[in-house]
Amino acid sequence: MNSFSIEKPVRYYDQVYNSIKEKIVKGVLKPGDSIFESRIARELNISRSPVREAVRALEKEGLLVIDEKSRITVYKPTLKDIVDIYECRIALESLATRLTTRYATNQEIKDIENTVLNVKQNLNAEGERNRDVLIEENGRFHDLITKYSQNRRLQKQLRDLKSLSQYYRVLNFQGENREWIVFNEHQEILDQIKQRNEENASIKMKKHLETDLQHLKEIFDSQLKPGKTE
Template identity: 30%
Template sequence: MEIDASDLNRSLPLRDQIYQKVRSMIVSGQMKPGEAINEMAIAQSLGVSRTPVREAVKRISDEGLVNVFAQTGTFVARISIRDIEEAYVIRNALEMESARRAAEKLTQAQAEVLEDNIAAHKTAIARGRYSDAIHLDDVFHRTIAEVNGFHMLWRAVDISKAQMDRGRYLAIPKPGYGEQTIQQHQAILKALQRHDGEAAATAMREHLNTSLRNTLEVAAVNNAFG
Protein backbone atom coordinates (compact mmCIF):
# COMPACT_ATOMS: atom_id res chain seq x y z
CA MET A 1 0.00 0.00 0.00
CA GLU A 2 1.49 3.31 -1.08
CA ILE A 3 0.58 6.44 0.89
CA ASP A 4 2.29 9.78 0.30
CA ALA A 5 4.49 10.56 3.29
CA SER A 6 6.00 13.76 1.89
CA ASP A 7 3.74 16.07 3.89
CA LEU A 8 4.05 14.29 7.25
CA ASN A 9 5.22 16.70 9.92
CA ARG A 10 7.15 14.53 12.32
CA SER A 11 7.21 17.25 14.96
CA LEU A 12 3.42 16.93 15.33
CA PRO A 13 1.39 13.91 16.54
CA LEU A 14 1.62 11.27 13.81
CA ARG A 15 -1.61 9.51 14.76
CA ASP A 16 -3.67 12.61 13.87
CA GLN A 17 -2.00 13.00 10.48
CA ILE A 18 -2.30 9.29 9.67
CA TYR A 19 -5.94 9.40 10.74
CA GLN A 20 -6.61 12.19 8.23
CA LYS A 21 -4.78 10.38 5.43
CA VAL A 22 -6.41 6.97 5.88
CA ARG A 23 -9.85 8.45 6.57
CA SER A 24 -9.62 10.57 3.42
CA MET A 25 -8.67 7.51 1.35
CA ILE A 26 -11.71 5.62 2.65
CA VAL A 27 -14.15 8.50 2.21
CA SER A 28 -12.90 9.31 -1.29
CA GLY A 29 -13.09 5.68 -2.39
CA GLN A 30 -9.36 5.15 -2.83
CA MET A 31 -9.81 2.37 -0.29
CA LYS A 32 -12.81 0.32 -1.39
CA PRO A 33 -15.55 -1.23 0.76
CA GLY A 34 -14.35 -4.63 1.93
CA GLU A 35 -10.68 -3.83 1.34
CA ALA A 36 -8.31 -5.03 4.06
CA ILE A 37 -6.52 -2.43 6.19
CA ASN A 38 -2.92 -3.58 6.58
CA GLU A 39 -1.49 -1.56 9.46
CA MET A 40 2.03 -2.85 8.92
CA ALA A 41 1.96 -1.93 5.22
CA ILE A 42 0.69 1.56 6.06
CA ALA A 43 3.42 2.01 8.66
CA GLN A 44 6.11 0.89 6.21
CA SER A 45 4.77 3.15 3.47
CA LEU A 46 4.85 6.17 5.79
CA GLY A 47 8.11 5.25 7.47
CA VAL A 48 6.59 5.20 10.97
CA SER A 49 6.08 2.66 13.73
CA ARG A 50 2.89 0.66 13.86
CA THR A 51 1.66 2.38 17.06
CA PRO A 52 0.38 5.66 15.52
CA VAL A 53 -1.18 3.68 12.67
CA ARG A 54 -3.02 1.44 15.14
CA GLU A 55 -4.24 4.51 17.06
CA ALA A 56 -5.43 6.16 13.84
CA VAL A 57 -7.27 3.04 12.66
CA LYS A 58 -8.93 2.69 16.09
CA ARG A 59 -10.25 6.26 15.76
CA ILE A 60 -11.54 5.54 12.25
CA SER A 61 -13.17 2.36 13.54
CA ASP A 62 -14.97 4.40 16.21
CA GLU A 63 -16.52 6.43 13.37
CA GLY A 64 -17.82 3.25 11.71
CA LEU A 65 -15.64 3.51 8.62
CA VAL A 66 -13.79 0.25 9.23
CA ASN A 67 -14.77 -3.05 10.81
CA VAL A 68 -12.39 -4.97 13.05
CA PHE A 69 -12.85 -8.75 13.24
CA ALA A 70 -10.88 -10.74 15.80
CA GLN A 71 -8.70 -13.41 14.21
CA THR A 72 -9.60 -12.14 10.73
CA GLY A 73 -8.47 -8.56 10.27
CA THR A 74 -9.59 -5.01 9.70
CA PHE A 75 -11.61 -4.06 6.62
CA VAL A 76 -13.13 -0.94 5.10
CA ALA A 77 -16.81 -0.96 6.04
CA ARG A 78 -19.43 -1.14 3.33
CA ILE A 79 -21.72 1.87 3.05
CA SER A 80 -24.69 1.46 5.38
CA ILE A 81 -28.12 2.94 4.62
CA ARG A 82 -28.73 3.27 8.35
CA ASP A 83 -25.45 5.14 8.84
CA ILE A 84 -26.19 7.47 5.94
CA GLU A 85 -29.65 8.24 7.28
CA GLU A 86 -28.31 8.82 10.79
CA ALA A 87 -25.64 11.16 9.39
CA TYR A 88 -28.33 13.03 7.50
CA VAL A 89 -30.46 13.50 10.64
CA ILE A 90 -27.49 14.89 12.58
CA ARG A 91 -26.28 17.09 9.75
CA ASN A 92 -29.74 18.39 8.91
CA ALA A 93 -30.46 19.45 12.48
CA LEU A 94 -27.10 21.16 12.99
CA GLU A 95 -26.80 22.86 9.61
CA MET A 96 -30.36 24.16 9.45
CA GLU A 97 -29.79 25.90 12.77
CA SER A 98 -26.36 27.06 11.60
CA ALA A 99 -27.89 28.68 8.50
CA ARG A 100 -30.77 30.19 10.49
CA ARG A 101 -28.37 31.87 12.91
CA ALA A 102 -25.86 32.92 10.25
CA ALA A 103 -28.55 34.91 8.46
CA GLU A 104 -28.65 37.30 11.41
CA LYS A 105 -24.89 37.87 11.41
CA LEU A 106 -23.63 37.61 7.82
CA THR A 107 -21.45 40.56 6.82
CA GLN A 108 -20.73 41.77 3.30
CA ALA A 109 -17.18 40.47 3.55
CA GLN A 110 -18.43 37.02 4.57
CA ALA A 111 -20.97 37.05 1.73
CA GLU A 112 -18.17 37.78 -0.71
CA VAL A 113 -16.18 34.82 0.65
CA LEU A 114 -19.18 32.59 -0.06
CA GLU A 115 -19.62 34.12 -3.53
CA ASP A 116 -15.95 33.41 -4.31
CA ASN A 117 -16.38 29.86 -3.06
CA ILE A 118 -19.33 29.27 -5.40
CA ALA A 119 -17.37 30.68 -8.35
CA ALA A 120 -14.43 28.37 -7.62
CA HIS A 121 -16.84 25.46 -7.18
CA LYS A 122 -18.34 26.13 -10.61
CA THR A 123 -14.88 26.09 -12.17
CA ALA A 124 -13.98 22.82 -10.46
CA ILE A 125 -17.16 21.14 -11.73
CA ALA A 126 -16.66 22.49 -15.27
CA ARG A 127 -13.11 21.13 -15.35
CA GLY A 128 -14.01 17.76 -13.82
CA ARG A 129 -11.96 18.34 -10.66
CA TYR A 130 -14.40 16.48 -8.46
CA SER A 131 -12.22 16.16 -5.36
CA ASP A 132 -11.69 19.93 -5.45
CA ALA A 133 -15.45 20.40 -5.86
CA ILE A 134 -16.22 18.31 -2.77
CA HIS A 135 -13.58 20.20 -0.78
CA LEU A 136 -15.12 23.53 -1.85
CA ASP A 137 -18.58 22.22 -0.93
CA ASP A 138 -17.29 21.47 2.57
CA VAL A 139 -15.67 24.91 2.82
CA PHE A 140 -19.02 26.54 1.92
CA HIS A 141 -20.80 24.76 4.75
CA ARG A 142 -17.95 25.27 7.22
CA THR A 143 -17.85 28.99 6.42
CA ILE A 144 -21.54 29.33 7.32
CA ALA A 145 -20.87 27.64 10.67
CA GLU A 146 -17.92 29.96 11.26
CA VAL A 147 -20.10 33.03 10.65
CA ASN A 148 -21.60 32.06 14.01
CA GLY A 149 -18.23 31.24 15.55
CA PHE A 150 -19.41 27.61 15.82
CA HIS A 151 -16.17 25.70 15.25
CA MET A 152 -17.28 22.69 17.30
CA LEU A 153 -20.51 22.49 15.29
CA TRP A 154 -18.57 21.94 12.08
CA ARG A 155 -16.38 19.34 13.77
CA ALA A 156 -19.50 17.42 14.80
CA VAL A 157 -20.88 17.66 11.27
CA ASP A 158 -17.58 16.58 9.72
CA ILE A 159 -17.39 13.43 11.84
CA SER A 160 -21.03 12.44 11.27
CA LYS A 161 -21.14 13.08 7.52
CA ALA A 162 -18.33 10.72 6.54
CA GLN A 163 -20.76 8.04 5.33
CA MET A 164 -22.64 10.59 3.20
CA ASP A 165 -19.31 11.79 1.81
CA ARG A 166 -18.50 8.29 0.58
CA GLY A 167 -21.66 8.44 -1.49
CA ARG A 168 -20.87 11.98 -2.66
CA TYR A 169 -17.65 10.81 -4.30
CA LEU A 170 -19.71 8.28 -6.24
CA ALA A 171 -22.46 10.78 -7.08
CA ILE A 172 -20.71 13.96 -8.13
CA PRO A 173 -19.41 12.78 -11.54
CA LYS A 174 -22.98 12.08 -12.63
CA PRO A 175 -24.22 14.74 -15.08
CA GLY A 176 -26.18 17.50 -13.38
CA TYR A 177 -25.36 16.63 -9.77
CA GLY A 178 -22.58 19.18 -9.40
CA GLU A 179 -24.59 21.90 -11.11
CA GLN A 180 -27.54 21.16 -8.83
CA THR A 181 -25.32 21.68 -5.80
CA ILE A 182 -24.18 25.05 -7.16
CA GLN A 183 -27.77 26.20 -7.65
CA GLN A 184 -28.70 25.18 -4.12
CA HIS A 185 -25.67 26.93 -2.62
CA GLN A 186 -26.71 30.07 -4.48
CA ALA A 187 -30.22 29.79 -2.99
CA ILE A 188 -28.76 29.43 0.52
CA LEU A 189 -26.50 32.44 -0.01
CA LYS A 190 -29.33 34.62 -1.32
CA ALA A 191 -31.39 33.86 1.78
CA LEU A 192 -28.41 34.64 4.01
CA GLN A 193 -27.85 37.94 2.21
CA ARG A 194 -31.50 38.87 2.79
CA HIS A 195 -30.95 38.05 6.48
CA ASP A 196 -33.91 35.68 6.22
CA GLY A 197 -33.16 32.95 8.72
CA GLU A 198 -36.15 30.75 7.96
CA ALA A 199 -35.53 30.89 4.21
CA ALA A 200 -31.86 30.04 4.76
CA ALA A 201 -32.78 27.06 6.96
CA THR A 202 -35.34 25.86 4.39
CA ALA A 203 -32.83 26.19 1.53
CA MET A 204 -30.29 24.26 3.58
CA ARG A 205 -32.81 21.49 4.28
CA GLU A 206 -33.68 21.18 0.58
CA HIS A 207 -29.99 21.02 -0.27
CA LEU A 208 -29.28 18.27 2.27
CA ASN A 209 -32.41 16.35 1.21
CA THR A 210 -31.11 16.35 -2.36
CA SER A 211 -27.69 15.18 -1.18
CA LEU A 212 -29.29 12.31 0.73
CA ARG A 213 -31.37 11.19 -2.28
CA ASN A 214 -28.39 11.33 -4.63
CA THR A 215 -26.17 9.47 -2.18
CA LEU A 216 -28.66 6.64 -1.66
CA GLU A 217 -29.38 6.35 -5.37
CA VAL A 218 -25.78 6.21 -6.53
CA ALA A 219 -24.54 3.96 -3.72
CA ALA A 220 -27.31 1.49 -4.55
CA VAL A 221 -26.42 1.51 -8.26
CA ASN A 222 -22.76 0.93 -7.38
CA ASN A 223 -23.67 -1.92 -5.01
CA ALA A 224 -21.74 -0.19 -2.24
CA PHE A 225 -24.19 -0.96 0.55
CA GLY A 226 -23.48 -3.47 3.23
Protein backbone atom coordinates in the same frame (compact mmCIF):
# COMPACT_ATOMS: atom_id res chain seq x y z
CA MET B 1 16.24 42.07 11.91
CA ASN B 2 14.49 39.29 10.00
CA SER B 3 13.07 36.55 12.19
CA PHE B 4 13.96 32.92 11.62
CA SER B 5 11.36 30.27 10.95
CA ILE B 6 11.30 26.57 10.24
CA GLU B 7 8.56 24.23 9.13
CA LYS B 8 7.72 21.62 11.70
CA PRO B 9 7.88 18.06 10.34
CA VAL B 10 4.53 16.34 9.89
CA ARG B 11 4.03 13.64 12.50
CA TYR B 12 3.94 10.04 11.29
CA TYR B 13 0.47 9.68 12.83
CA ASP B 14 -0.87 12.60 10.78
CA GLN B 15 0.68 11.27 7.58
CA VAL B 16 -0.78 7.79 8.09
CA TYR B 17 -4.18 9.15 9.16
CA ASN B 18 -4.44 11.51 6.18
CA SER B 19 -3.22 8.88 3.71
CA ILE B 20 -5.68 6.19 4.79
CA LYS B 21 -8.56 8.65 5.05
CA GLU B 22 -7.91 10.08 1.59
CA LYS B 23 -7.80 6.59 0.05
CA ILE B 24 -11.12 5.69 1.69
CA VAL B 25 -12.91 8.93 0.83
CA LYS B 26 -11.70 8.86 -2.80
CA GLY B 27 -12.61 5.20 -3.23
CA VAL B 28 -9.08 3.85 -3.67
CA LEU B 29 -9.78 1.64 -0.67
CA LYS B 30 -13.15 0.01 -1.27
CA PRO B 31 -15.82 -0.85 1.32
CA GLY B 32 -14.83 -4.10 3.01
CA ASP B 33 -11.16 -3.92 2.00
CA SER B 34 -8.79 -5.18 4.69
CA ILE B 35 -6.23 -2.93 6.36
CA PHE B 36 -3.06 -4.40 7.88
CA GLU B 37 -1.17 -2.25 10.36
CA SER B 38 2.03 -4.26 9.96
CA ARG B 39 2.01 -3.88 6.17
CA ILE B 40 1.48 -0.11 6.35
CA ALA B 41 4.26 0.25 8.93
CA ARG B 42 6.60 -1.85 6.82
CA GLU B 43 5.85 0.05 3.60
CA LEU B 44 6.40 3.40 5.34
CA ASN B 45 9.40 2.14 7.31
CA ILE B 46 7.95 3.32 10.62
CA SER B 47 6.88 1.63 13.85
CA ARG B 48 3.35 0.30 14.26
CA SER B 49 2.48 2.79 17.02
CA PRO B 50 1.52 5.76 14.78
CA VAL B 51 -0.28 3.38 12.41
CA ARG B 52 -2.26 1.91 15.28
CA GLU B 53 -3.10 5.40 16.55
CA ALA B 54 -4.32 6.49 13.11
CA VAL B 55 -6.41 3.34 12.69
CA ARG B 56 -8.10 3.87 16.07
CA ALA B 57 -8.89 7.49 15.17
CA LEU B 58 -10.44 6.45 11.86
CA GLU B 59 -12.43 3.73 13.61
CA LYS B 60 -13.80 6.34 16.01
CA GLU B 61 -14.81 8.50 13.04
CA GLY B 62 -16.59 5.57 11.41
CA LEU B 63 -14.36 5.05 8.36
CA LEU B 64 -12.75 1.83 9.62
CA VAL B 65 -14.28 -1.14 11.41
CA ILE B 66 -12.42 -3.40 13.85
CA ASP B 67 -14.16 -6.69 14.59
CA GLU B 68 -13.92 -8.97 17.62
CA LYS B 69 -10.90 -10.71 16.09
CA SER B 70 -9.13 -7.35 15.60
CA ARG B 71 -9.51 -7.54 11.82
CA ILE B 72 -9.57 -4.07 10.28
CA THR B 73 -11.76 -3.33 7.27
CA VAL B 74 -13.01 -0.27 5.43
CA TYR B 75 -16.48 0.88 6.43
CA LYS B 76 -19.35 -0.52 4.34
CA PRO B 77 -22.18 1.98 3.91
CA THR B 78 -25.71 0.86 4.65
CA LEU B 79 -28.90 2.59 3.63
CA LYS B 80 -29.76 3.03 7.32
CA ASP B 81 -26.42 4.81 7.91
CA ILE B 82 -27.00 7.15 5.00
CA VAL B 83 -30.50 8.05 6.17
CA ASP B 84 -29.44 8.45 9.82
CA ILE B 85 -26.54 10.76 8.97
CA TYR B 86 -28.55 12.90 6.58
CA GLU B 87 -31.47 13.19 8.98
CA CYS B 88 -28.99 14.60 11.51
CA ARG B 89 -27.42 16.89 8.94
CA ILE B 90 -30.79 18.18 7.75
CA ALA B 91 -31.83 19.08 11.30
CA LEU B 92 -28.47 20.56 12.32
CA GLU B 93 -27.46 22.36 9.13
CA SER B 94 -30.85 23.94 8.53
CA LEU B 95 -30.51 25.42 12.03
CA ALA B 96 -26.90 26.43 11.36
CA THR B 97 -28.03 28.21 8.20
CA ARG B 98 -30.71 30.09 10.10
CA LEU B 99 -28.20 31.18 12.76
CA THR B 100 -25.53 32.15 10.24
CA THR B 101 -28.06 34.26 8.35
CA ARG B 102 -28.80 36.01 11.63
CA TYR B 103 -25.31 36.44 13.06
CA ALA B 104 -22.70 36.33 10.28
CA THR B 105 -20.85 39.53 9.46
CA ASN B 106 -20.80 40.83 5.91
CA GLN B 107 -17.20 39.62 5.58
CA GLU B 108 -18.16 36.14 6.78
CA ILE B 109 -20.96 36.01 4.21
CA LYS B 110 -18.37 37.06 1.63
CA ASP B 111 -16.24 34.08 2.71
CA ILE B 112 -19.19 31.77 2.03
CA GLU B 113 -19.82 33.47 -1.30
CA ASN B 114 -16.20 32.91 -2.34
CA THR B 115 -16.68 29.13 -2.15
CA VAL B 116 -19.61 29.44 -4.58
CA LEU B 117 -17.60 31.70 -6.89
CA ASN B 118 -14.67 29.28 -6.87
CA VAL B 119 -16.97 26.44 -7.93
CA LYS B 120 -18.52 28.58 -10.67
CA GLN B 121 -15.09 29.48 -12.00
CA ASN B 122 -14.09 25.82 -12.06
CA LEU B 123 -17.30 24.76 -13.79
CA ASN B 124 -16.92 27.43 -16.47
CA ALA B 125 -13.22 26.80 -17.08
CA GLU B 126 -12.17 25.30 -20.38
CA GLY B 127 -10.98 21.73 -20.34
CA GLU B 128 -11.54 19.06 -17.72
CA ARG B 129 -13.07 20.14 -14.42
CA ASN B 130 -11.06 19.67 -11.25
CA ARG B 131 -13.39 17.38 -9.31
CA ASP B 132 -11.25 17.57 -6.17
CA VAL B 133 -11.64 21.35 -6.10
CA LEU B 134 -15.41 21.07 -6.54
CA ILE B 135 -15.71 18.62 -3.66
CA GLU B 136 -13.37 20.64 -1.44
CA GLU B 137 -15.26 23.90 -2.03
CA ASN B 138 -18.54 22.08 -1.47
CA GLY B 139 -17.27 21.02 1.94
CA ARG B 140 -16.00 24.52 2.76
CA PHE B 141 -19.42 25.98 1.97
CA HIS B 142 -21.06 23.76 4.57
CA ASP B 143 -18.20 24.11 7.06
CA LEU B 144 -18.30 27.91 6.96
CA ILE B 145 -22.05 28.02 7.48
CA THR B 146 -21.56 25.82 10.54
CA LYS B 147 -18.61 27.89 11.76
CA TYR B 148 -20.43 31.22 11.51
CA SER B 149 -23.54 29.94 13.32
CA GLN B 150 -21.84 30.88 16.63
CA ASN B 151 -23.28 27.75 18.26
CA ARG B 152 -20.48 25.59 19.67
CA ARG B 153 -22.65 22.63 20.62
CA LEU B 154 -24.13 22.48 17.14
CA GLN B 155 -20.61 22.72 15.68
CA LYS B 156 -19.44 19.81 17.83
CA GLN B 157 -22.28 17.57 16.70
CA LEU B 158 -21.53 18.28 13.05
CA ARG B 159 -17.80 17.69 13.60
CA ASP B 160 -18.68 14.21 14.85
CA LEU B 161 -20.33 13.55 11.46
CA LYS B 162 -17.62 15.17 9.36
CA SER B 163 -15.61 12.15 8.18
CA LEU B 164 -18.65 10.20 7.02
CA SER B 165 -20.10 13.39 5.52
CA GLN B 166 -16.90 13.74 3.47
CA TYR B 167 -17.20 10.12 2.39
CA TYR B 168 -20.77 10.60 1.19
CA ARG B 169 -19.94 13.96 -0.38
CA VAL B 170 -17.61 12.25 -2.87
CA LEU B 171 -20.31 9.72 -3.74
CA ASN B 172 -22.85 12.52 -4.08
CA PHE B 173 -20.92 14.05 -6.99
CA GLN B 174 -21.48 10.96 -9.12
CA GLY B 175 -24.05 11.34 -11.86
CA GLU B 176 -24.86 13.56 -14.79
CA ASN B 177 -24.77 17.31 -14.08
CA ARG B 178 -24.42 16.75 -10.33
CA GLU B 179 -21.81 19.53 -10.11
CA TRP B 180 -24.23 22.06 -11.59
CA ILE B 181 -27.16 20.85 -9.49
CA VAL B 182 -25.16 21.25 -6.27
CA PHE B 183 -23.79 24.62 -7.41
CA ASN B 184 -27.26 26.00 -8.18
CA GLU B 185 -28.61 24.84 -4.82
CA HIS B 186 -25.68 26.44 -3.00
CA GLN B 187 -26.30 29.66 -4.92
CA GLU B 188 -29.94 29.66 -3.82
CA ILE B 189 -28.93 29.18 -0.17
CA LEU B 190 -26.34 31.95 -0.46
CA ASP B 191 -28.86 34.36 -2.00
CA GLN B 192 -31.16 33.95 1.01
CA ILE B 193 -28.30 34.36 3.48
CA LYS B 194 -27.23 37.59 1.75
CA GLN B 195 -30.81 38.84 1.99
CA ARG B 196 -30.82 37.96 5.73
CA ASN B 197 -33.91 35.83 5.21
CA GLU B 198 -33.50 33.22 7.95
CA GLU B 199 -36.61 31.20 7.15
CA ASN B 200 -35.96 30.86 3.42
CA ALA B 201 -32.25 30.18 3.89
CA SER B 202 -33.06 27.37 6.32
CA ILE B 203 -35.68 25.91 3.97
CA LYS B 204 -33.26 26.02 1.02
CA MET B 205 -30.61 24.16 3.03
CA LYS B 206 -33.14 21.55 4.12
CA LYS B 207 -34.26 20.97 0.51
CA HIS B 208 -30.64 20.83 -0.67
CA LEU B 209 -29.73 18.08 1.80
CA GLU B 210 -32.96 16.20 1.10
CA THR B 211 -32.03 16.20 -2.60
CA ASP B 212 -28.56 14.90 -1.73
CA LEU B 213 -30.11 12.15 0.39
CA GLN B 214 -32.41 11.04 -2.41
CA HIS B 215 -29.48 10.96 -4.84
CA LEU B 216 -27.39 8.89 -2.42
CA LYS B 217 -30.26 6.44 -1.99
CA GLU B 218 -30.25 5.94 -5.76
CA ILE B 219 -26.47 5.43 -5.76
CA PHE B 220 -26.75 2.94 -2.91
CA ASP B 221 -29.43 0.98 -4.74
CA SER B 222 -27.41 0.85 -7.97
CA GLN B 223 -23.86 0.45 -6.63
CA LEU B 224 -23.58 -0.23 -2.90
CA LYS B 225 -26.52 -2.46 -2.07
CA PRO B 226 -25.40 -5.91 -0.84
CA GLY B 227 -25.41 -8.38 -3.70
CA LYS B 228 -24.62 -5.79 -6.35
CA THR B 229 -21.66 -6.65 -8.56
CA GLU B 230 -19.60 -4.38 -10.76
